[in-house]
Amino acid sequence: AQLEMKLDDERTDELGQFAYWFNRRSTELADTLGKLSSANDELAYQATHDGLTGLINRRAFDRRLEELTTSSTQEWCRYAVVYVDLDQFKVVNDTCGHAAGDALLVEVGRELSNLLRRNDVVARLGGDEFAVLLGARDRQEAAEFAERARAAIEQLHFPWEGRVFKVTLSIGVVHLSE
Numbered sequence: 001a002q003l004e005m006k007l008d009d010e011r012t013d014e015l016g017q018f019a020y021w022f023n024r025r026s027t028e029l030a031d032t033l034g035k036l037s038s039a040n041d042e043l044a045y046q047a048t049h050d051g052l053t054g055l056i057n058r059r060a061f062d063r064r065l066e067e068l069t070t071s072s073t074q075e076w077c078r079y080a081v082v083y084v085d086l087d088q089f090k091v092v093n094d095t096c097g098h099a100a101g102d103a104l105l106v107e108v109g110r111e112l113s114n115l116l117r118r119n120d121v122v123a124r125l126g127g128d129e130f131a132v133l134l135g136a137r138d139r140q141e142a143a144e145f146a147e148r149a150r151a152a153i154e155q156l157h158f159p160w161e162g163r164v165f166k167v168t169l170s171i172g173v174v175h176l177s178e
Contacts, residue, residue: 050124052102053109061123061131068133069176076176080142082132083172084112084149089128092158092165100160101128104167111152115145139175146171 048060056064068076086108093101105128112122112130121133132149136142150171158165 050109053106053124055109055113055130056121056123058123058125061121061125061133064121064133078135078137078177080134080136080139080145080173080175082134082142082146082149084108084130084132084153085170086128087168087170092160096160096163103160104158104165107156107158108153108167108169111156112149115149115152136175139173139178142173142175146173 048056050057065081068079086104089101089104092104105124108130109122109124112132116122116132117135119135123131123133125131132145134142134145136145150169153167153169156167158167
């Protein structure tokens, strides 16, 4: 919100001094409001997104799923939930450290995001677990997406400090109409 009101601060009398003070304070107030708005936006983002991957977090995913399933429009019948869990993630973390594990999680999040269409959503649920809220006509379409996701992620062959890890995952699919 910007303050549009400016007083004539060219005057040399008391009114001019007041106008100068008013104009200066209104500019400072507008700057402060802008900073507060920016800080509020940052807090809202942090509350709904995973700090590592930038994907939405479990709470935001659960909220979207609940909004969809409680909608009176029956839109939920055209969606599936795809659950992704990395196999042997602990091996990467234990062998190479958390920096390697974090890099792998970012890569997996990026790969899943690259497969999405406009209305699909991917979330990091925590640890090495991801979920996709997928627009899908039926279970077959959801299963085909899951297979594409598996193939894309298993092609990563994650390199770290001279070692290469083959990435495998477990996937579960449920079409919401079921």
